[in-house]
Amino acid sequence: MRYGGSSQVSGKAVNFSVRKEFVPTLGTAVAAKVVDAGQPVVDTVTSGVDDGDSWASGLELRASGWYFDGLGVGDLSEPVMPGADETAKEFIARLGTMGFRPSAYGEASFTAPGQRVDVRATAEPGGDAAYEAPRGGGFGTWVWAFEVEKLSDTARQYIGKDVVSGFLEYTETNSNRARVSVESTVTEHTGVVGSELSDTITVDGFPDDHGSFDGNVKLGIGADRAMAQVSVWWAGDPNDSAGDEAYRPQGETPPAEDSNHRLIGVWDYPAVNGRIRVGAGAPDAHGDPVHIVAESHGWYVFVWSFDGDDRVMPASSAYDDAWERVRIWDVARPRKPALTTQVEPGIVRVDEPFRDTARIVGDVPEGAYVTFTAYEAVEEGAVPGMNGVLLDEARAEVDHTLFEQTVASPQVRSPKAGLVYWRASLRSRDGDVLVSHELGVEGETVTVEVPGDPPAGPKADPEPEKPVLSHTGAGVVAIIVVGSGA
Template identity: 25%
Template sequence: MAAYDSTVGRGIDLIGINASGALRLGPHINQTPQIGGVGIDASPQWCIDGKKADPGPNDLTSIATLTDSAQHVPELALTTPQAAWLLNKYQGNTTDNENLAALGLLMHANFENTASVAHEIAGATQTQQPDVWARAIQYVAEARNSAAVGYEAGRVEGESQREGKLFNIGIHPDNADFWVPNIPVKITLTGPAVFKESGSTVWEGVTQDRPITLEWKASGNGVVQADYAYKTKFRTTLTKYGSDGSIQDMITYGNRPANDPETITGPGPSWRVIFDFQPTGTSQAASQEINLDGTISDTLTTSVDKSYGDGQWTQVNNQPVPVVYTATAYWAGREKPTTSTTIPAGAEVLGSVDVTATGEGQKLEAKLTTPKRGYVSWVWSVDKAKQGANSQYIHQNWADSYGLEAETTSENFDFRPLGTSNVADAKVIDKGTMLSDTFEAKADPAYRDGEWTRIVAPGASFDEGTFVPVTYRASAYYVSPTELPTTTDSVPASAELIESVTVVANGPGQIKATLSQPTVKAGFVTWVWEVKAEDQPADSAKWIKPGWADQFGLPDETTSVRYPAQIDSTLSIRDTKSGTYLVDDVWVTGLPANHPDFAGGMGFKADTATISHEVLFFPHGLAVTEANRDRAEKIGETVTIPARNGFYPSVGEISWLVKQDANGKNLPGTYVFVSSFAGDDRVQPLTTSVEDVTEQFTITPEPSIHTTLTHENTHVAPNTDKVELVDTVSYQNLKPGKEYVLEGTLMDKATGKPLEDGNGTKIVSTAVFVPETPNGTATVVFTVDGSLFAGKQTVAFEKLTQDGREIAVHADINDLNQTVTFSKLATTATDKSDGDKVIAPVPNAVITDKVCDVSGTLVPGTEYEITTALMLDNGDALLDKDGKPVTVTSKFIPAAANDCASIDITFDASKLAGKKVVVFETVTQDGKTISVHHDLKDSAQTVSVDTPPTPPTPPTPPAPPSLIRTGASITLAALAAAGLVVGGVWLVRRKRA
């Protein structure tokens, strides 16, 4: 009988099974320490070969895992896991032999190597040990209901949902309708889901007597995998020890193999979950050329990020999740922003609008206002913090980029032009001048952003571009000749419109309005500026808010057109025993009717109250002109009269006496009354002119004349046929406006008698003139034949008459200013070779002409030009080989007034034998003729061309001997000798001549 001890217990014997001895239904102790290197533990061993001998020490030689059950006895049939479950639960009860015997019976009934033996043991137990049989039946029922056989991984509810259930979790025994409780189990979720109760991805607990159901919820989007791990100490297999077949095989609950772990794991179901979604959108900001009210708007079309989750708008309880979109408008500045995924630090928030969407493809609109022009960039966003309980369905915050082209608008405003005007330097003007007003154009700071609009090109800076031109209307109104205007908001009906002009302001700054005609009425004028819609060009009008006008009668827009006062007076004298007094009758006109009562106001000063009256004396010789006013002498005291329209007779003062010399005679000169008004803001300043003859009283000296006779501003006249002499007569002390006659006579200085022309008539000339001033000049012109007076000096005598009465005479024969000298040349032409008057008829003949001015009219050091021309004595010009007159032009600078020039003239005289050549001379200076000498009969200017004698006829020479070759040379020599003889004769004759 196999060994057993108290560690395993004994069991109960059956008889009649083995041939000898009883069969013990009970456990065995281990007597084999190791098999194949595997240590054998001390767990009880159970026999499965009932009729074989028990193994002894080291009789067991193999080890294997037993998974299948033979189930020989149906009433006692168990699966291997059920058998293992029973061994684990009851084999530790070593003192209950019935218990141990029932376990031994069950091992034979299900794992006995021989089926018949199993049945035999079962029958013996049933008859011999009915309690053991009953216990075994009990254990079978218990194992079938408790042993873990089917490990359920569960099933899922909620595919493609945000939450759901994991159910049918537990362990089945053989009875499928029964669930094994109290088995530790661990369910692990891998993927975007957690258990709803704990919020964890792991659930741990024990199995129940019914299937477990667990609720889950998505924590993200994707696929979730559920894995189970059942942890149980019960084996589902048994270990079998084998022998060589002669002894019993044993099975045991011990030596648990690795393939029968305590924890049973396996994959559960997998499913897709939807936790959240990513709402996005695309927007298009509303663009407008002119933003008239500051409203800005943007439209967003909602969408879902298709690359995230299932790309659908999440629904909860079959309703779409509401999403709050936020539209934020940023003032990006005056430069177009660049696209950025972050908001620049300097971007100014204009405001934000929250709009709720409940699905994809919805159009959301956001409206805000901007207080200033420039670029506005919209940014749409979804902020989870704004979603409340729905934030769990939103994946993450979303925002589109800043500065996107479609979300950036150029917000340009209209503007309201106005301005301030100031007549400035036209505060006070004189009647007859152009009326003007200076205006500072600007935008109304209280309208919109207070900026003058520029036309900004797409994408350009708001600091660039052309200002919108504004047409201002400036109207000038005549208010009153004497009264200041009252400031009112509208133009009074009594105001008289002078003229309206339009002025274009091409941006803020100064402009000026000027009327088209000079002012014609003195008094007060005020300006009104306005901006009228009808004055604006179409391209500008849409940007301009018209309707502005400034007030009527503003002090800075009011001008005084000053009156031109008039002062007339008549001077008279009063002879008394104390002297001659000067008095004046004065008429004052042209002042405003209430002058000088105006006290000032609106920036205008009070009237000047008086007019000053004084007497000036211009001594004889000092012209009575404004230029000489400061050189005149003031006589006596200054008298004042009221600056009021009226007649002021006999204005006088005891100090206004005519000046006298030591002999008591009135000094010659002119007395002038001068009235002066300093002027004020209503009347122009006025000072009467000293040149006003009605204000003058003149004591005149005797008239006199002085004359200057010249020819072309010199005292030298040429001796040509027609010469003009001008006598400039200076006169003094004549009466302006009276007719005078000047009579001039040319005198011969040498004889003191009048010059006579070629007819023997005295040379006389007259001039009639009317002087404009007492002192001046007049001219008398003489035209004479200068060739008659070569070398003479003439003096002009002048006589001045008025109404046939001789007034003054100037007749001084020695007055150099009245003297003109007629030039005269003395010339001598000679043969240059010997200085005589006969020249040989040769090709290169040379005449030397000596030219002298015997009148002494040359100016030493002055350059003159002398032109000499050769003439034949018949009056024909001598021509050169080219057919041109033979002339020589020479420069001459005299050292003295009577210096002479010597000029050589080369010409071809070879064909002039027997003829006479006359030299003509012309002297000029700076292109003006000074003197001429053109006299064909002047022998001093004449040179004769000699006539050579006729040579004799040479004798016929004898014929040379024919044998003598030298005869020709002799003949030529003889001819040459003959020629020399003839030439010598001509030379001798020329010399003798």
């Protein structure tokens, strides 16, 4: 019997690693189309995959977000899309060349499609400090991306290139509402029945083009409200002027109308920045002259208000603002006090001391005092009174037994060049403004120059001059200096 041979073939086993790339997607939408100044900005980000693709089981992908704010109406063109092979870094750089740079950032992590994350914008990439919508308003928009260079080694095996969303996509764009500031003062703080009343109101914070935006349906943002309103209220005891004090304006908002509170009138004015004259024949927004006459004793209060729109927050002056009310008497009070103010000196250099003085002539009620406010230096032509202060309502006591006297503010110094505007006010014991003046009146502005510049003119004596006696024959003059300053 013959047996056939056999052979054994040995070989090396080969292992094949099989993987499938997939394209993740990002669905995004701002949580709120309108955000007020100072509030956080939140975006809702949802993960997904391209049709026909499958997310690798348990694979974590981290997305990066950039938020751009301060966009104007002219920037609301069609969305800007990334190129087919443009990375997120390249796209953000290209937006920078167009004048758009991120102001806030976001991050989100996903392990499967269909997951949703609400992302609150942060002030720094990867930071914890929350970003707050800017006071100046403007539109804002997000860009989101899966960046290959920021993914894990495992994730890079599945993701071939960056996935980047567009700039100014409709669902990703919101309006940050600006916060408006209003500063105002009535022309005269006291008067008698029959006096004509007027007010000067300075408004700042509206977008420069406010009133011209008709809205954007695609973005879901409404049109501007073109008008603000000024209302005048009366408060008092209609039967007895002695009872008017009980109805001194209280609270930020006007009360409901009743026998002691009455709305005198409401007038429209453009909802824009600048200075508004109300009353004394100055026209309203419709060109009609406005005259406001005090027909009864009591309190008259001017209130400026704006109802708000999708670009600007609602705003109003306060009903109990002492600068905005006039006390009306049945008959003239004798020897109404007059206030004459003068800064000393009128020209200084940065960090040199200066102050304000106030000369008071007339009857002053017991407990009266003068307040001094100095605003931070601004450029010539800037609206005064809408910035910070160097001195805030510094108080100087007044002697009610003197018919004529001069008081002075503490000294202040300005760390920067420009114009420093002052305001001095004589107030009653209860804080009512008896006499004051508008910002920018002659003698109440200090020019602060850069060190090394030749002085623009001679400097005044830093000590207040002894005031000249008025023709009333008063024989006593007091000079009171408050504080020594810096």
